[in-house]
Amino acid sequence: MGKITKVAKAVALSAIVASSSLLAADTVKIGVQAPITGKYANEGQGIDQFVRLIVNEKNAQGGLLGKKIEVxxxxxxxxxxxxxxxxxxxxNAGVFAVIGSYTSGATEAAQTTYYRNKVLQTSDGTSDSLIKRxxxxxFRNSFPNSAQSDFTADYFVNQKKYERIVVLSDYSSYSTGLGDATENSIKKIGGNVIFRGKIKSGTQNFTAMLTKIKAMNPDVIYYSGYYTDGGLLRAQQKQLGxxxxxxxxxxxxxxxxxxxxGSAAEGTVLINFPTPDILPYxxxxxxxxxxxDTxxxxxxxxxxxxxxxxxxxxxxxxEQTKSFDTKKISDFLHNLKDYPGITGPVTFRNDGERIGAKFMVYEIQKDGSYKVLGK
Structure with missing residues (x-):
């Protein structure tokens, strides 16, 4: 049985190699780097699925410059x-562009390798550090922490008139960066941050930190980390009264x-880009x-x-450069203005930063739906 299995594998491998060599000239590869498993798996799977949706559409139209796209x-x-x-x-797989990753830390860890190999990379990572090199x-396909922090500060200080603000983050580059930026933006316009704290992501029990915060009698607790901890923080906040x-x-x-x-989600406020279902484009x-449908x-x-x-x-x-030369594509994208995107007009600055940020404020309702509070 072992010999048969080895022979079968060898034959299959030969077929793949032969097929790949025949199709190589007619195929172009795009990579997806994302958390397909782990605590952010639903986000990573969503990214992979949307990429494949777009690619399948393009392949059905004849491919990219006549080449079939392989993900x-x-x-x-x-x-x-x-x-x-x-x-x-x-x-090593020969991709010319990569979509991802979901987190800023994972995105940054891969950046230099893609740069040295002249592979394009676009990510939703919001850490300002992603552009510094x-x-x-x-290219950033979302908007930086600094844009979100200014919006948040204005909402807290000028609209809600919060006088005692707590800012929490985890220790990741994204969350720390957003937390620090938000604290600075609040202080810049005269707001009062009474405590800036950090939690260890994945701890699951945040009672000690929340008990400390309770004694401070804050008006608002702002959390700049990920949903995996944010949901638990909110639940435990309610439990502690x-x-x-x-x-x-x-x-x-x-x-x-x-x-x-759980039920504590009701009344939670989220600040983000417009949710997919209300995008007007x-x-x-x-x-x-x-x-x-897919x-x-x-x-x-x-x-x-x-x-x-x-x-x-x-x-x-x-398509516009009629080339897979990544430097030519990059030069074109650095001058891209108002490309009709799903999330609105896409314009890149000459450092790869997407500009024209729009944010909205949502309140989670009892049935889990979102009520728009402001934009």
């Missing part, structure tokens, strides 16, 4: 070490926040319907959608 996915589990491994794997290969408002940053906007928070209606579900959050826009922008660059 190569690598699961980084949102971990920096695995992200670095994914970068090497995807480069000025890699010509990198802390009457402060709870506001979550963009990465708390996920269906699993509601599951983890023609492309949004088209692609969200296509996603639901997968029998809605995208898990806005992150799958902005990554789809990153892919669409890159494919647009290929």
């Amino acid at each position: 190569v996915t690598c699961d980084d589990e949102a971990k920096a070490q695995k992200a670095a491994v994914c970068a090497r794997k995807l480069v 000025k890699y010509w290969t990198f 802390i009457n402060a408002d709870f506001v979550g940053g963009d990465s708390n906007d996920n269906p699993d926040f509601l599951k983890l928070a 023609k492309e949004a209606k088209k692609y969200l319907k296509a996603y639901e 997968y029998n579900m809605k995208p898990p959050s806005i992150w799958a959608v902005v990554n789809a826009d990153g892919l669409r922008a890159i494919m647009h660059g290929v």
Whole structure:
């Protein structure tokens, strides 16, 4: 049985190699680097699914410059070490562009490898540090922490008139960066941050930190980390009888926040880009319907959608330059203005930063729906 299995594997491998060599000239590869498993799996799977939806549409139209697009996915589990491994794997697989990753830490861990190998990368990571190296290969398909922090500060200080603000984050680059930026933005316009704290992601029991905060009598607790901890923080806040408002940053906007928070989710306020279902753009209606028809579900959050826009922008660059030369595509994208995206007009600055940020404020209702409070 062992010999037969080895022979069968050898024959299969030979067929794959032969097939690959025949198709190589007519195929181009796009990579997906995302957390397909792990605690952010639903986000990573949403990104992968949306990429495949866009690619299948393009292949049905004849491909990209006449070449069939092949998607190569690598699961980084949102971990920096695995992200670095994914970068090497995807480069070795021959991709010319990569969509991902979901977290800023995993995105940053892969950046240099893609840059050195002249592979384009677009990510929803919001850490401001992602742009600091000025890699010509990198494009942000979302908006930076600094844009969100200014919006949040204005909402807290000028609209809600909060006088005692607590800012919490975890220790990740994204969450720490957003927490620090929000604290600074609040102070810059005269707001009062009475406590800036950090929690260890994945701890699950935040009673000690919340008990400390309760004694401070805050008006609001702002959490800049991910939904996996945010939902538990909200639930435990309610259990401890802390009457402060709870506001979550963009990465708390996920269906699993509601599951983890339970009934305590009601009244939670989220600050994020407009949710997929209320995006007013023609492309949004088209692609969200296509996603639901294909997968029998809605995208898990806005992150799958902005990554789809990153892919669409890159494919647009290929078609406009009539080339797979990544430097030519990059030069084109650095001058891209108002490309009709699913999430709105896509414009990149010359450092790869997407500009024109729009944010909204949502309140979670008893039935789990969102009520728009402001924009």
